Amino acid sequence: MSRLVLPPKPTTRLRTALIIAAFTAFTVVTCIPAIGGIELDLGALVRNWDNGAGLLTQLLQPDFSFFPRTVGPMLETLQMALVGAFAAAVVSLPLTLWAASPTNPNAPSRQLLRTIVNVIRSIPDLVYATILVAMAGVGVLPGIMTLFLFDIGIIIKLVSEAIDSADHGYMEGGRAAGGTQAQINRRTALPQSWPLFANQWLYTLELNVRISAILGIVGAGGIGRLIDERRAFYAYDDVSLVVLEILLVVVLIELASNILRKRLV
């Protein structure tokens, strides 16, 4: 047999090595305080070890007798998560179709909405919660509003980008039949995008449980209020139980949404 003649194999090894070296150097430079980097004092970890160890032992011994007091706030957290996710789901439907280019060919209005969504997304949830607690008072309402704002930002951005990159030959079909954009969206683009929406809706529900656990710290209702209260009393065994419960609930919701997702696609 004659030897096969291959074209020369392009080598990218040098380029890859250079890129990795550059990133490593940059990261190291970031940790040098003398030139404006951050100060990483690993010694502090050793010096303060006693404090941390005491806290850890407490955290490792959850006080289960505290359970009855956590039920109400945990239920409140779940309710906030659900209401926030549901409201965001409803509002996100038309807005997402507005933000995606196949479903809204009008570039200026699309860009306007995308800019607004980007602004909404760039504000941290705790900032929303703090401002809304000041505006609406301590309670679940500012919490739900925070979750809502956080959720629509995520859903509109991710789903509209997914619609952009999906295959949409059906659009041309609807257009050739003389449909308006609204007709095409309602009858074809929307059903085609259901799985994309459902995925994100379930994901925001999951996120909401996790976030609303924190929101209580600034007074926006839910189980976070309890964490804040017990922490102030240094009752870390109670905090530990609450953290454990949050973990359990998040895992359960994730399992449930995985099952739902499989059925939806």
Next chain:
Amino acid sequence: MHIDSQRAEAGVTPASASWSIRLDNVSVTYPNGTTALSGVSLDIAAGEMVSIVGLSGSGKSTLIRTINGLVPATSGTVTVGPYTVTGLRGRQLRQLRGHIGMIFQGFNLADRVNVYHNVLVGRFAHTSTLRTLLGLSTAHDRELALRALDSVGMLEKVWARAGQLSGGQKQRVAIARALTQEPSVMLADEPVASLDPPTAHTVMDDLRRINTNEGLTVLVNIHLMDLARQYTTRMIGLRGGEIVYDGSAADATERDFEQIYGRPIQPGDRLD
């Protein structure tokens, strides 16, 4: 070229619902600078069955899309029935499209939507946006959709999702969608290019039946010479965005096809 005599020979009798198509010196240049059509003039009588033959990139997809305004002509005039397509916008353009059925190489159905609602897309131009948004359809629309499905033998699949169908079944659903429009002109852009040979013949047969039974003007883009000869009466050859042949499809010689393709005939130029 031998245009007028051949067309008269074809003996087409135009039906009343069917429309003629006229392109007058039509050119299309895309925003990226590609010229897809240059100075094409064409007269198609109502009720004709015409194939447009050419290799990919010859401009046949662009040509067929200028007829329903999916691609606007950069210069020249396109006339379909009573409409001057050039310059039409908004509601009037949608009305015109409502009279022109179209099927595509990729079927262009919504895969997650059932066959029934895919076919009802054909009633968009005759339905107000509000009614569609509310999900309402009239008894007349439903009747038209089901009759059209029945006429292509797809009625039993009415509740199936379009994505579950085979390629041939999808194309027949797409034909039903176009027929539901009660069109005056039928356009087909490479309708059999994604289908296996037997299915391709079924679909071409459907198109021919639409032409003979309903007297519709039918325009088919195709790159296969045997299908053009077998199913259409008049053939238009496109090469590099210009018409290089216009005459009888049955009488087109191998020379004519080589002239259209700009190269010798290859085995892939025939279906069977």
